[in-house]
Amino acid sequence: MAVTIKDIAKKVGVSPSTVSRVINGNAVISEETKKKIVSVMEELDYHPNSLARNLANGNAYAVGLVIDAQDEHTFSNAFFNRSVYAIETVAQNHGYNLLITNDRDMAGTSAVEKLVLEKKVDGIILPTSSVTVKLVKLLKDNNFPFVVLGEPRIDGKDVSWVDINNEMGSEIAVKHLKENGYKRVSILVENRKTVFARNRIEGYVKSVKAYGLAYSEEYIVDCGTEMERISSIIKDMLVRDNPPDAFLCSNNMIAYQVLKELKSQNISVPREIGLVTFDNYPIAEYMDPPLTVVDVDTFSLGEQAASTLLNKIRRVEQGNQQIAISPSLIERDSSKRGK
Template sequence: MTTIYEIAKHAGVSISTVSKALNGYSDISPKTRAKIQEIIKELNFHPNATARGLATKRSYMIGAFFQDDLNYGFFHPFLHILLENFKDTIGRNGYDIVFFTNTVTHGGPYHYEARAKHRNVDGVLLLGIHKDDPHLMSLLKSKIPTISIDMDLTGPRVSYLTSDNKGGAVCAVEHLVDLGHRRIGFIGDCFSTQVGQERFLGYQQTLQKYDLPSQPEWIAQGNFSEESGYSVAKSMLQAHMSPTAIFCVSDLMAIGAMKAVRDLGLQVGVDVSIVGFDDIAMASNVNPPLTTIRQNKEEMGTRAALALVDLIEKEEHKPSAFSIKTELIIRESTGVVRAEFSR
């Protein structure tokens, strides 16, 4: 097996120079670095990760805490694309990922900070973790570089990234207003999650902007699942003076709401318009195709990875907040309000 000593001998340089080239130090010339890299390729040399870690004081490992309340796990229709892009970008920057389990063995550390330090990760990804989790605080106060998605956490080495949830909700409701709808319902998580709160706020502010009526029975709690969308939409549409359009804060709930419309003998996009949020793959394949707010899942994953790498590799880099633009995708689940409901 080729060693660092053989690389140094072939390159005619010291072992410390080879080590500097391998670990990205800037105090060697580009010509020397290129020569060493060429010899490394010729001799098929692969640096030992443990030795590299001792030299750089890094493990080149990212720890991911991922929680999915719907239990889709890595098959989640929205999050799996985000995670895939995060993984690919982290990999291109020389890091691997360890996913922490949601259960802790007896006697092991259970706080996020303790588990991250136990595995000696260089940085942490938080995805789907609840903001009120009491075990978060020590991690946020630590100096472990951390990136949070869809949760505005702050700390000395904590950045966060989210879609423009409020702006996306405003865009969705304004689309319904443009179609003549005045009785617009809402299905979502108004209180438990940050994305639910922000999308509900966008819904409320748009109703106020256009002086539209808001009835308590037109606002229903859902948990982002198709089943909850179905059950609350069915109840909402059976009430007196039911809405002619419904904004759902996830595509899965919107798909459930569409099924409720059909089961009540009504036509989606004609009798009741439905708008979702996410633009999962299923959204364009349901019947009729779902109008929705597209989140840029690929950019979210890529930007989160790059932001975390900056926190790890640049000690002077300050934590940042990133907002990714959303886009209205108009399909056939929305239509002009029927004439008898236009006033």
């Protein structure tokens, strides 16, 4: 077996408690014994056993991150990487590890519930898709720290969450398009039912009206993810009266498809039609023309989520936090017609 606190104690000739106190630095120990203990710890290559420590402290020193494997699009890859990195970094800095789990069902209790009830983590970060009334009740009943990634469909005011400011994202995009002389902006979202699509549409409507741009229900389109469908929607729109002269796309794939359709019709971007998309995938920069994007600092997203969670874990009073990360516009050619 590995070397324990007792081995150290025996070798130095003190009690285990003293060694423990040196390790934790939470009591006054004479310089002399402290030095001896530290040197023996090094000599024997001692490392505290976290399993024992966790039990004694009643903490797992871990935070859980639930991922939704189904949901490959909303929690897209790019999001995932940077945010996870941020969460892990913040957690690590506070002495916590990051435990990742899928929210699958296993014999009655979900994996998430298990994590909570069996005390495998001290707090948890959930995607909105995992937020159910049942789970929230469980967490609240147990006074268990949690933070939602994305604005939840339910209980929005009663929980802490961190999200992208989608409304603002639309606003800066519309403002930019307006400043570049576009008059009839259409917004294409993947699924109108999601909270983030609703928020984007809301911001879009608000600023289209504020800037006195053309407004029509027909400009708000739920185009799904199927590429053929997107093409045919674009085709249809362009032959109607008052066709859009700009598109705000909810993601890079939609933008890519729109661009392809426009090219095939020999419509020039940005001269005839402008294009802005949410999300800054590596490829956006290299498209022809390079795409103007609404970019989100996903690192910051994860960072905020993790900090909020850790404050809850350490019982720092902060109430429920609703944090919306401001996106920024990266201006590229696809929307630059000048005035």
